[in-house]
Amino acid sequence: MKGKEESKLFLLDLPSLIGISGFFVIPFLLSFRLALADNSIMWRFVGLNNFMDVLSGSSFRLAMKNTGIFIAICVPLNMLLPFFMAMLLHGVTGGKKLFGVIFLIPLAVPSGSVVHFWQSIFDLNGALNGLFFRDSPVDWLNTDYARLIIVFIFIWKNAGYNMVLYLAGLTGIPADYYECASLEGAGAVRRFFSITLVYLMPTAFLTLVMSIINSFKSFKEIYLLSGEYPNSSVYMLQHFMNNQFAAANYQKLASASYILMIFIVLLVFGLFRAQNKISRNL
Secondary structure, three states, X not given: OHHHHHHHHHHHHHHHHHHHHHHHHXXXXXXXXXXXXXXXXXXXXXXXXXXXXXXXXXXXXXXXXXXXXXXXXXHHHHHHHHHHHHHHHHOOOOOHHHHHHHHHHHHHOOHHHHHHHHHHHHOOOOHHHHHHOOOOOOOHHXXXXXXXXXXXXXXXXXXXXXXXXXXXHHHOOOHHHHHHHHHOOOOHHHHHHHHHHHHOHHHHHHHHHHHHHHHHHOHHHHHHHHOOOOOHHHOOHHHHHHHHHHOOOHHHHHHHHHHHHHHHXXXXXXXXXXXXXXXXXX
């Protein structure tokens, strides 16, 4: 009986397994073979030369640097600002669902609409120049201000999602804990650090992981917003990948993909270890 149930479950999972294998696993493994070749037609093994070429290239190093700066700025902001927004909204007696829907609207807007909207503001002929810099218009997306613009757009689009996660975490903390702490003489600061932060730790870790994932997913908007060869301050990995694909340099593209994968795996592994260590100490 147990064997029949397992067979049925396997048959139900088979279409998904075929799809995942055909579109993800097999191409991923084949790309590793391509990363070890000198070209994609007459395959000749060259070892780790492609990886060395990518790591030594100035364009890849610039893309990694800008991507790291972007993540280092966006992830903390996308955790702290939604947290304070959730704390303020948690104290509101009514309208929480309405505010939650309003803050989630940017997440539901298609990428093309997002790009068109912000281009109409920050473009050379955009609304910002038309209102404040009519005499000396600035091409904001081609200056060093471009980094601040893409950070602002990222927070605008993703902060609402994290705020909803924090609100759910705050709602899940029993009110009895705060009442007991108050009866024992704990002040607002002590209750915040001993109860709120402790019980929000799993939610905070979730928002951290989601913020990192969303920071990588935002490269689509950045690429559409700034073009193939943007200002050097916003030249991201998405630009490097797309430019290598356009140049049919699939060996470097595959090598860069594996380097990025190793970086992400090590980052997530380190985050999980840190989260387990913090949880044991609480």
